[in-house]
Amino acid sequence: MPRISADLTFADRLGSWRVRWGIGRMNYIVPPGLYAVGRPNSDSPVLVTANYKKSYDSVRSVLAERDCWILVLETYGINVWCAAGKGTFGTEELIRRIGASELTKVVSHRQLVLPVLGAAGVAAHKVKKETGFNIRYAAIRAKDIPQYLDSGMRTAPAMREITFTTWERVVLIPMEFVEALKPTAIAAALLFFITAMLQDRNAGFLAVCGYVGAVAAGAAGTPLLLPWLPGRSFAFKGVLTGSIWSIIFYMLAGGSGWSRFMALAAFMILPAVSAFYALNFTGCTPFTSRSGVKKEMKVALPAMACALLAGIAIAITGMAI
């Protein structure tokens, strides 16, 4: 049985920074199985987590000075929330892992402590039926585990209310950038060549700046300003941050010197680009629903496409005359 420490080392922290930026994300996993923290015995609680190292680290780091078992499930390096949605942090894997680790021989009680956000993948009554283990969904955040254990395994309402603080949003932005990188690079290159061909290189460079700024306004500006942007629709919030960026860009890039066509094209295209990236952020938020995103997309995607095409047509007309 591997015995592990509750202390996070510098290497753990560096690793977690790298994962946020998507560097070597797939290698950042913990072998699934049963681990001992401190000197647990057959009465010690069993905490279940994913084999994404950040999930596992966040659990073990709050267990300093405690004796616990940690059962790590094979989620292929994905965190509890996403893995539960995919079903890898799920009923079958939990039942399999209980068997493989011979948990019934290690502990005398029949209780497992799971993160609340894992519930989307695990059917507690099925696990109970197959293995005899009772599942208790303890808390959403690992930092509440000590309080949960100390209060005789009782969950206070706040421990199962999801939050989306500024910091919780900020840490998601790097991945948004990494995912936007490739399409943005392609679009920027195209934009540069076309504009440089029709006009000149300066114009091409300017167009790329405007575009990249619009992507950033959608993928970073919207998540950051989320609670303060009015409206419920993410596409609408994206149009707002995109419009703010358009105004800033207009002022910084000497917009008063542009032709009327160019200005109009910029104000049509840039907000549409931001709106797309803002809408995509719904995949990372813990309060948007699939049906809601579907409904938004039905209206927003055609609107974005129209704005984009109209903007391009206006820009080309402007350059031609």
Place this chain on the structure above:
Amino acid sequence: MKGFKYLRNVTTLKMDSGKCINCSKCIEVCPHHVFALNGDKVTIINLDSCMECGACAKNCPAAALHVDSGVGCAAGLITEWLRDHRLLAKVECC
């Protein structure tokens, strides 16, 4: 959830009160306080807060809850649409 509200009247969550045995499991797993115990009956008190994560339906021992859960990001939904229309082979998300 304080400070964050998404679209109204969109969730596909349905509760069959006839089947419900009032075990409170859905209250335990829902991260948005959609359910509450009203006397000795479990009811939906906050339908519009539902994010369709599927946790309640998955853990309901009486199969009294139904919700269409799954991928919720624009890119994922586009890929899913493309796959459904046989324009794309595999789906990757998250």
